[in-house]
Amino acid sequence: MSGLSIRTITLSHFRSHQAARLELDGRPVAIFGPNGAGKTNILEAVSLLSPGRGLRRAATEDLARKPESLGWKVVANVRGLGGGHELETWAEPGEPRQVRIDGKTATQASLGRVLRILWIVPAMxxxxxxxxxxxxxxxxxxxxxxxxxxxxxxxxxxxxxxxxxxxxxxxxxxxxxxxxxxxxxxxxxxxxxxxxxxxxxxxxxxxxxxxxxxxxxxxxxxxxxxxxxxxxxxxxxxxxxxxxxxxxxxxxxxxxxxxxxxxxxxxxxxxxxxxxxxxxxxxxxxxxxxxxxxxLGQPPILLLDEVAAHLDVTRRAALYDEICGLGAQAIMTGTEADLFDSLGQRGQSYAITEVNGRSATSPCKEI
The missing domain is CATH 1.20.1050.90 (RecF/RecN/SMC, N-terminal domain)
Known part of the structure; x- marks a missing residue:
């Protein structure tokens, strides 16, 4: 079963990411790197492609990269309900969050008719x-x-x-x-x-x-x-x-x-x-x-922040098996690449590093 998915996502001045672009193919995604590198910030950006304040429930102004405080923007090409769509959400300094779907101004609630996104974060x-x-x-x-x-x-x-x-x-x-x-x-x-x-x-x-x-x-x-x-x-x-x-x-x-x-x-x-x-x-x-x-005939997108770290090897393998069996695009974070060993070639991976408060992402050929 092929699920709802992010195909490309671009972050501009969002949290620790001055500029980032991830190209995805619908498979589960493993994002790994040290604590504070900016892994959860990517999940938060994806969560804003659904109604509400995202997985951290942050104020709009807190999403802008510091010290620039120029505002922020997230753009994604997605496979959504009804086919392909371009989703944009952003905020200028001192202004409320805005949304566009396929180039047309839309409400946050409208995002829920394009994608369905569920998440687990450590705070839960x-x-x-x-x-x-x-x-x-x-x-x-x-x-x-x-x-x-x-x-x-x-x-x-x-x-x-x-x-x-x-x-x-x-x-x-x-x-x-x-x-x-x-x-x-x-x-x-x-x-x-x-x-x-x-x-x-x-x-x-x-x-x-x-x-x-x-x-x-x-x-x-x-x-x-x-x-x-x-x-x-x-x-x-x-x-x-x-x-x-x-x-x-x-x-x-x-x-x-x-x-x-x-x-x-x-x-x-x-x-x-x-x-x-x-x-x-x-x-x-x-x-x-x-x-x-x-x-819906297709599973939702799953955002799983640091979920693998709290599972033993057997449970981690079982989680990846269930995700792949569903055909869901799960975007998962962890501090080490070996947390995703049992996912293997069934998924993609990105490494994230951070230098002087700026995050950098790079795709990996193998998990």
Whole structure:
């Protein structure tokens, strides 16, 4: 199966890369070099070819190379949904991020209709033991791959909620001020929850396959059951007094959490070992990729930052086998080339070096 893929990507004044160009052929890609050389910066540039703030959630101005601060640009030729496309995203100093698709101005949300991109970064290693916010973001990234409208729904919901929270903080009690905002929150919130549940159902179906990585049982939860009511509009109205006291909205999809259980052992993810938690995370990404491959006819692009370093030789080989079996373009980073030995000729490789704060990339003939 041939998946969605980056064919060429050019970085200009992006992070540590003053200028970089990678030419890819659709196979998995291994990027290796010392810590601080600029490997993750390439993955971050690719992640910006999808809706949102990228894998680091960085502010637009922080993406520009220092000390020049001239702004930054990422241009990619891709094999996307519907064929080949040219994607551009950039920001001038002091200006918001811009997007063009095939030379025409577009929204960030439109990127999700061209490519589907999933990622794992080291910060996710603590996903199951830290606050619910990170798990919500992880879930919404997965959900966005199945439902491209999810980003726009989330933005609409969050804007309405911010406006409602402003009224709450100002101690406004007149119900007429809340009516339109709560109606918008109820409708978009309902669809957000529907999208999340559909994504979890597809991942559960795809996660039941043979794999070297453990499957997880996933559940969407809310504190005190908040957000589960079918009559969300009525619940928001009834909860105004409590929300006024708190100065914020206490029910809705923004309060959701993702619970995971190591299925074979029946152990909650937050009680598993560090290695088991990492394996569960990889399993969810692979299950999502399998489900998307079935739904779209081609798997998504996978960005796996330093993922191989936390796996033993057998698990690394199994990961590469599953990626290649999917036909997915996975762009992976590591400090040493030998982390990718078992990928062999099934993949491409690039070496990255850094001198005086400037990264340089060079293709390698063999991994």
């Amino acid at each position: 290693d603590r996903l199951w033991i830290e606050a619910a916010e990170g798990r919500r973001r992880f879930l919404d990234r997965l959900t966005l791959s199945f439902a491209p409208d999810h980003a726009e729904l989330s933005l609409t919901y969050e804007k309405a909620m911010r406006d409602r929270n402003r009224l709450l903080k100002d101690q406004v009690v007149d119900p007429h001020w809340y009516a339109v905002l709560e109606a918008q929150m109820a409708e978009t919130g309902r669809q957000i929850t529907v999208n999340r549940r559909l994504a979890l159902a597809r991942i559960a179906q795809a996660g039941a396959r043979d794999s070297a990585f453990p499957s997880a049982t996933l559940t969407l939860t809310y504190p005190d059951g908040a957000g589960e009511r079918a009559d969300t509009l009525a619940a928001l109205a009834e909860g105004r007094r409590r929300d006024l006291a708190a100065g914020r909205t206490l029910i809705g999809p923004h309060r959701a959490d993702l619970a995971a259980v190591y299925a074979a052992k029946g152990v909650p993810a937050d009680q598993c070992s560090t290695g088991e938690q990492k394996a569960l995370l990889i399993s969810l990404i692979l299950a999502s990729a399998r489900a998307l491959a079935e739904d």
